[in-house]
Amino acid sequence: MSKKRVAWGVTGSGDRLAETIAVMKDVKNSYPDVDINVYASKAGEQVLKMYKLMDDLINTFGNVRVEINANTPFLAGLLQSGRYEFLLIAPATSNTVAKISMGISDSMISNAAIMALKAFVPVYIMPSDYKEGEVITKLPDGRELRLRVRKEDVEHVKKLSTMDGVFILEKPEDILGVFKKHFGN
Numbered sequence: 026m027s028k029k030r031v032a033w034g035v036t037g038s039g040d041r042l043a044e045t046i047a048v049m050k051d052v053k054n055s056y057p058d059v060d061i062n063v064y065a066s067k068a069g070e071q072v073l074k075m076y077k078l079m080d081d082l083i084n085t086f087g088n089v090r091v092e093i094n095a096n097t098p099f100l101a102g103l104l105q106s107g108r109y110e111f112l113l114i115a116p117a118t119s120n121t122v123a124k125i126s127m128g129i130s131d132s133m134i135s136n137a138a139i140m141a142l143k144a145f146v147p148v149y150i151m152p153s154d155y156k157e158g159e160v161i162t163k164l165p166d167g168r169e170l171r172l173r174v175r176k177e178d179v180e181h182v183k184k185l186s187t188m189d190g191v192f193i194l195e196k197p198e199d200i201l202g203v204f205k206k207h208f209g210n
Contacts (some may be wrong), residue, residue, distance in 0.1 A: 029058065034065075038161075045206075056204055063090065065092065075165045095130060113203065160172050
C-alpha cells in the first residue's frame with residue numbers, strides 16, 4: 026500500500042502560526058505513516074523567517090517548498106493527480122481566503138485550492154480572520170498586537186463554508202480532527 030500524503034499550505038499570517046506548527050508536530054508524531062509536505066507562499070516564507078520558525082519547520086517536516094509563481098512548485102497538479110489525500114491551509118490570510126472564495130487562482134496556494142476542489146480533493150482552511158471583532162495576536166518579538174477582524178473578511182469565510190469540498194477550521198486544535206477523519210484513531 027502506498028504511503029498517504031497531505032499537502033499543508035502556509036500563508037503569510039503570523040496569527041496562531043506557532044500554535045499551528047505545534048499542533049502539526051503532534052499530528053506528525055501521531056500519524057507517522059502519513060507524509061506531511063509543507064508548501065509556503067512567498068509571504069508565508071517571509072513570516073516563517075520573521076517568527077524564526079522556518080528552521081524548526083524544515084527540521085521537523087523536511088523540505089519546505091516555497092512559491093515561485095502560481096504553478097511552481099506544481100502543487101495544483103499534484104493535488105489533481107491524487108498524490109494528496111487533502112489540502113490543509115493553516116493559517117490562511119484574509120487575502121488567500123478572499124481569493125479562494127472569489128475563484129482567483131493567481132498564487133500557488135489559491136490555485137492549488139481551486140484546482141483541488143475541481144478534482145474533488147477536500148480543502149481544509151483555518152482563516153486568520155474567523156469571527157468579526159477584535160483579536161489579540163503576538164508579534165515576532167512577543168509583544169501583543171490588537172487587530173480588527175472586518176465583516177468583509179468574515180463574509181469571505183462564510184462564502185467558503187458554503188462551497189462543496191471546503192471545510193473551515195476555527196483553531197489549530199481542530200486540525201487533529203481532520204487527520205482522525207481521514208486516517209482514524
